Amino acid sequence: MQQPTLGRIVHYRGKQGRLAPRAAIVTGTIDSLDPSGIEAGDVPALDSPEHVHLWVFTPGTSGGFAEFNVPPGDGSDHTDSTVGTIPPGTWCWPPRV
Structure with a gap:
């Protein structure tokens, strides 16, 4: 499982659940x-180590x-998830292109 690191770009689905x-x-x-x-x-x-703060x-x-x-x-490794399939208020890795 790839751990999130400082400065990485991720996709975020808002808490309201809209598919934006x-x-x-x-x-x-x-x-x-600190x-x-x-x-x-x-x-x-x-x-947890998988939780992050985001801008x-x-x-x-x-x-x-x-x-x-x-x-x-x-998704256990976050690679099969997309912003359209994750629960509201969560993050996932961008799909590989």
Whole structure:
């Protein structure tokens, strides 16, 4: 299983469940978070090594938004999942082209 790493591009499905796939960049992983920032409450903790913090890109003037502690979508290796098949509020790897 490929672990998410800082700076990787993933696909995100919004919490509302609409099929509006968004590109997102991983801004925090279990290995990249500063424990003192978590203890101080400045950075949310992650529930597992597969959960990530994301910056989700959006079209339009806002440009994007942050999502925290986002779990992976379905699929044990995340390679068969697409943004159209994962549950709302989750991420998956982009399909290979």
